[in-house]
Amino acid sequence: MNAVIELLQRHRSIRKFKPVPLTSQQIEAIVSSAQMASTSSNVQAYSLIAIRDAATRSRLAELAGNQAYVADCGLFIVFCADLHRLEEAASRHEESFHTNTESLLVATVDAALAAQNAAVAAESLGLGICYIGGIRSEAEKVSSLLKLPKLVYPVFGMCIGTPDQQPSHRPRLPQDGLLHWDAYEEEAMQAGIDRYDRTMHEYYKERTQGKTLTTWSRGIADKYKKPVRAHMKSFLEARGFKLE
Template sequence: MGNEADNQAGDSAGTVTSETIELLRRHTSVRQYQDRPVSEAQLAAIVGAAQMASTSSNVQAYSVIAVRDAALKQQLSALSGNQAYIEQCPVFLVWCADLYRLRGAAAAHGDGGETYEDTTEQLLVATIDAALAAQNAAVAAESLGLGIVYIGGVRNNSAELSQLLGLPELVYPVFGMCLGYPAGVNGLRPRLPLKAVLHHERYDAAAQPEQVALYDDAYTAYMHERTGGKQAVAWSATMAQRLAQPVRLHMQDFLRARGFMRR
């Protein structure tokens, strides 16, 4: 049986909520941390919760490296865009897609024939596994009063960062995660309307322009308020700028060099 509080219907208008849903709806990225340690017991509980995430065919194709050492965090920050909160947070987690362990585990049972750990499909499996586990960890951390922010910047200098962390072939850093007690929390950033992402029976392409326009209005108002009127750029304009910039074009060559995506 589930927790009774987690099975409560909402108001008569049909809104449904629970303690878990409300926790998820309060999520914000945390970029300022208290000078307060995260215990080994907390870290074990968080990663233990991450391990219970869904995983394709039970391959569990991910690993996470917890970094507390100040000098190492400084190096990781430098390789990830000089993001100060990597150095400030008490624990920095590097979530990795990991097919190295899978290949080793299977090797003892093979007949010496060809294996397929280097396919694009296996790369997708490992990357998705890492993301699902990390999101479990994020929710677990927030349930303990901690905060997180994901760091895609670990892919800025993937080869150098992999060498620094001793990552073997068939392991790559998917993203980092700062972990600690929040010293400051941003307001809730609005998301796309539900109708933009929830489709019924088939994809509704015709609805997208209207939903994006509605979100542009909400996002512009949010940014105007958050920046005290200094910035009020529509979401679609921000995305246009993003797509116009080449980002991490080295990743294809890097992944192939690490043994991924060769087929």
């Protein structure tokens, strides 16, 4: 173990923050760290929208499903997949610019890698973070609010700030249920679900003083029994992304 691994393994999502804004030095350090994340072929196909305006923060909190901590945290950043900047760069050399499913994946992965670097940097400064995928539930309204051009879409937001809670760690899947050697091991995966269901049943039972008796697989079944954010395909196509 070392300090970096210990920091990573202490991660918890923070949903209650003290009313303390981030300093310019903290923001610079977090963004600089985000920029040093791996990026496919150095395309850097992402942009960050840091939200300072209180009214905009409140509106984003509402659009994200009335998650108050979007408005209350020290800083809220929207991580966007951005092919618009790449199109502009290519146009300076009078070249045609083609997009497809792969370029959309590259931009989304680039944004996610940058965000995780930002998260680790923030936590190393004693801050807490929480990813907000809920902004995709109203992706068109979020895009309009933030004046995002074509070929840019909001992947998720991130609350960053001084924690005002100490939530417990949520257990993760057992390693031997998700780490496969040389090929996908179906039996190990199935056994991993069984063990994790038992673990999460006890976790929920203790966390809720016996009020919630459920399992991880039950939650997955409930979440995916109908399409999740089925509007995203048409939304992305309307923003110029080609899913081909």
